[in-house]
Amino acid sequence: MPDTLTPERAAERLRELSADVRAAVLLDAAGSLASATEEERPRADKLADLARRLFEEVDRATRDWEAEPPEQVEVQVPGGAVFASRTPRWTLAAVAKRGALSSLMLYDLQAVLGELEGRPPIRRAASVEERTPGPATEEHAAEELPMPELGG
C-alpha cells in the first residue's frame, strides 16, 4: 500500500478500516465526486449528491448556533446510520450498518481524511499482521472483550 492516500482510493480505504461501512463517497471542496465504493457511476453520483445536500442542510439547521460549523455529522435512521466528516478540502460520507459504533466510525472518517491531508496512515500492530487474518469487524471486536469471572 502506498504511503500517501490518493483521493481516488479514499472511499475504499474507509471500507478497509471499517467492516461496518456499506458505502462511502469522497467529495472535493466543490462538492464533486472524487471517489466512491460504488462501482456504478449513477449510484455513486446520487450518493455524492445526497452527501453534499446533507451538509448543506446541517449548515442551514445550525447557522444560528453560536458555535463553529459542525465538522462531523451522525444521523441514526432505522436500519442503519450515516456518518460524514469534512475538512476545508474534502467531505467523506459513509452509510453504515445498523449497530456500527459511532465513535469508531467517526474516528475512521477522520483517520482517512487525515491520511488524505498527509498524516501517517493507521497501521495494524505488527503482531496482528502476522496472525491468521479473520473477520476484523467491530462486532467481532466487541465479542472478544474479556468477560469478568464469577466467584472468587
Place this chain on the structure above:
Amino acid sequence: MKEKRKGPFSRAAGIAEGVAATVRRLQREREPRVLVYDPSGYARLIQPEARGHDRIMGLAEDMLSEAAGRE
C-alpha cells in the same frame, strides 16, 4: 456511596445490571437522531422539532436506500 456486593450471586446480579445498562445505552444510541460534532469533538443534538431536522433524516434515509439497493 455504592454498596459493596458480597458473594457470587450478588456479583452475578451486578454483572447482569451492567449488561442491561449497556444494552439500554446501545438502544438509545441507535434511536433516530441527528448529532453534529464541532472540531473539538463536542456533540450537539439537532432536536426533532428543529428547522431542517426532517430533511436531514430524509437525506440520510435516501442514502441508506441507495446503499441497500446495491446489496
